[in-house]
Amino acid sequence: MYSSIELENVEPRELEEEAPTLLSVGRELKPEKMRPNVWHYERGEENAYHRQGEQEELYVVLEGTVDVTIERDDERDVITLSKHDVLVVPPESWRQLRAVEESRVLAVGAPNVPDDGMLEE
Template sequence: MYRLVDIGGVEPRDLEDVDPSLLPIGLELQPDRMRPSIWHYERGAKNTFHRQAEQEELYVVLEGTLDVTVEREDERDVVRMTNHDVLVVPPESWRQLKAVEESRVLAVGAPNVADDAIVEDDTTTE
């Protein structure tokens, strides 16, 4: 059975200690194999520098501009993403999204597991 959701009708959630707000479309859609969310970033907001235990993540910029820092081994790249850009990051790569301007990002993690983010204590990028 398929499910259809109008994102305009999904109530946003503000999460404690997290700058971007969450539009929990995954709770509405209940997919089996992926974990979709839409994140709303105010200008200058950033998420925590993290990696995933299992999830490969796909990011689609729905609107706005973000700088995405991706670190793997000893290399760190900053990727500028704008409207309709798509990026896939493997679980083992550390990453952080920072809004250059107000932005909305569709993030899809797979497999669909409970939040498996791994955060280094007090680790952020500038």
């Protein structure tokens, strides 16, 4: 069986201490092996600097442009992603997305575990 939804029909969610708006497509579609979400960023908004416990994350820029800061083994890079650019980040790498302009980013984490994001202390 499959599940489908139009992104425009997903109810936006505001999260505490998180600037971008979450469109929780995973909550609607209920996949077993991955955790998909769409994040809507206004220009200048950024998510929390974080890493994952288990989840590898795939990012696809649906609209706009974002700067992604990625840090691993004391090396820090900033990568600019634009519409249709795709990036995969391993769980142990610290990351943060910041919108250069209004943007929508599909983020898919796998495996589908409860939120395993870790914030920098």
